[in-house]
Amino acid sequence: MTDRHRPQTRLATAAVLALSLAGLTAGCASDSGSTSPGEDITMDKPRVTTSKEGDLVVKRFDLDKNGQADVIKYFERFKSPDNPDVTKERIVRKEIDLNGDGTVDITRYYDDEGTAQRETVDLNLDGTIDATNYYDNGKLARKEVHGKDGESVIATRFYIGGKLQRVERDRNDDGKVDLWEYYENENLQRIGRDLNGDQKIDRWINRGPESTPNTGSERPTVGEPDSEPSPEPDSG
Numbered sequence: 001m002t003d004r005h006r007p008q009t010r011l012a013t014a015a016v017l018a019l020s021l022a023g024l025t026a027g028c029a030s031d032s033g034s035t036s037p038g039e040d041i042t043m044d045k046p047r048v049t050t051s052k053e054g055d056l057v058v059k060r061f062d063l064d065k066n067g068q069a070d071v072i073k074y075f076e077r078f079k080s081p082d083n084p085d086v087t088k089e090r091i092v093r094k095e096i097d098l099n100g101d102g103t104v105d106i107t108r109y110y111d112d113e114g115t116a117q118r119e120t121v122d123l124n125l126d127g128t129i130d131a132t133n134y135y136d137n138g139k140l141a142r143k144e145v146h147g148k149d150g151e152s153v154i155a156t157r158f159y160i161g162g163k164l165q166r167v168e169r170d171r172n173d174d175g176k177v178d179l180w181e182y183y184e185n186e187n188l189q190r191i192g193r194d195l196n197g198d199q200k201i202d203r204w205i206n207r208g209p210e211s212t213p214n215t216g217s218e219r220p221t222v223g224e225p226d227s228e229p230s231p232e233p234d235s236g
């Protein structure tokens, strides 16, 4: 990463901004309309405000009590299948601001059962999405790693039972997979490369236990965040 100092700079800027904003808005809180100076500040639980956006009920949680929501949950209301007189709520989306700068860093989408289906993640907090995670029964099944534009897919990681099985990479940015990595017990076993752009493997490289690990010119990881955020997200 060439701009490795940027997140820290942004963090510092965000902290200063958050502080000054907290000072400016004290006494004229516009989101809840119910807070007055000193109120709630010392309470040992996050401040929560509830509002409506279209058909959705929105709950904002200000965990660090700086006046800015860090977690925002969106709920839809539905009639209970057991009793149509009863209206229930279920979560459809959750947004998380990890560094308190007011920009959402993780957005998680849920199915009708309240299980996480998909989430977009800005790992380095620069405002551009770095990865999209897809879940199957609450377990990480697939992860798309995005290019600098936050949309193109430069690598897709496939998981079974939460364990890495295969990685497909597009190393020349033409939108086509040209490198395949196969894993066993999350250890890289072999690499297949497409050399002529027909998306078929032309050359295999063994990386199993009989070959020397971590040597040679074939470096499988190129410009990709390797951390595995939240393999099993909570359901609310």
Ligand SMILES: [Ca+2]
Residues within 6 Å of the ligand: 062, 063, 064, 065, 066, 067, 068, 069, 070, 100
């Ligand atoms: Ca906050």
Ligand SMILES: [Ca+2]
Residues within 6 Å of the ligand: 097, 098, 099, 100, 101, 102, 103, 104, 105, 125
């Ligand atoms: Ca943020």
Ligand SMILES: [Ca+2]
Residues within 6 Å of the ligand: 122, 123, 124, 125, 126, 127, 128, 129, 130
């Ligand atoms: Ca990013």
Ligand SMILES: [Ca+2]
Residues within 6 Å of the ligand: 169, 170, 171, 172, 173, 174, 175, 176, 177, 178
């Ligand atoms: Ca390619």
